Amino acid sequence: MSVPDAVPARRTGLLLVDDQALLRMGFRLVLEAEDDLEVLGEAADGASAVRQAIALRPDVVLMDVRMPGMNGIEATARIVAALPECRVIILTTFDLDEYAFGALRAGASGFLLKDSRPAELTGAIRAVATGDAVVAPRVTRRMLEMFSGFLPASGEPAPGTGGLDPRLRVLTPRELEVFGALAEGLSNAEIAAHFMLSEATVKTHVGRILGKLSLRDRVQAVVLAYESGLVTPGL
Template identity: 75%
Template sequence: MTRVLLVDDQALLRMGFRLVLEAEEDLEVVGEASDGRSALDQVRALEPDVVLMDVRMPGVNGIEATERVVTERPDTKVLILTTFDLDEYAFAALRAGASGFLLKDTRPADLVAAIRTVASGDAVVSPRITRRMLELFAGRLPDGPADGADGAQVGDPRLSHLTPRELEVLRAVAEGMSNAEVAERLFLSEATVKTHVGRILAKLGVRDRVQAVVLAYETGLVGPRA
């Protein structure tokens, strides 16, 4: 059973999420909070597996709350929920340690699947979200990759330990591709892609795919033209 905490300042949205999640046999809504401060109290008291976290809330916002949840209770995963047109804060929330990022108009089945995914230790960054992040941060991100003709030389030292194949996999992941989609693009088995992703996370010293995506943007491995 995956224990879920709902955090949103709109009671109607919390009710809708609760109805969706409680219809699933393996998901349990253990609590609700209307702002970041009460969310932190609930996390400490209830120890949920996954927190569905709104970004814009009164008092302690979702970014600060996410950072504190991840710091205080690393086993609890945070899944950011927000609207399509607000998200200058989304990138900061991912950097704060969120394991996923979904829009509030996400289909119920996709929301349920995302909760299961982050609860299992993976991360959720859909292609639509990735494109939106690139649009929002195009003016702040590097113009593009800084590698040589063979793709093996990357200027940022944080990427220096990655092999050419690992760089290819990281680029694909940063575009929002699933392991299956990466495998199809690079003519690899899905198991091989999963192995590459694990090695990439270990070499970069990041917790999950979301943090790897953030680093790929920051280093210029991918950029607005990707």
């Protein structure tokens, strides 16, 4: 009796967006060497990226920020609005991370530096494709400093909220603790160790937090935590 052929694993479809052709070529060479990743197309500006994304429906978009015409932040917002299931990773240089806040609000699921190692790039794509979020550590540090410019000077919630932003009142005390740890960049394993919980319990808490607050992923949770004053940069 013949054995049926194995069904090949589904490959993650990618769209590369950068106005520098050499950079796109370099990313393509790295990504096409991976059996589970497939480059569906390329775009050199934000407007083309939106059109390509709608036509090709990639799983993940690697998005530059500064491009002629429509920039990467606007393109990210339009792609996420049109394709909620699509994930966007912003590719940035250390000098461009002042755009982090706007891109996160636009719906980006992560940030990577353009000089990241190939393994970091492919690992981030796989993580984001499964619903996780990724932010390069160096970008995280600068990003948290940047958040202070978007918060009240004291870092406190707005007056009249009873000391807690109204958006967070749906969370239980334990969920608030986990939410704060999550916003500080701790992994599930680190949160579990800190609160002496199992990783499975932490994962459940994180899922409930995202659901209650209608957040796409951990990156949006970080944005809300700093917006609400639950976590203050530098403290």
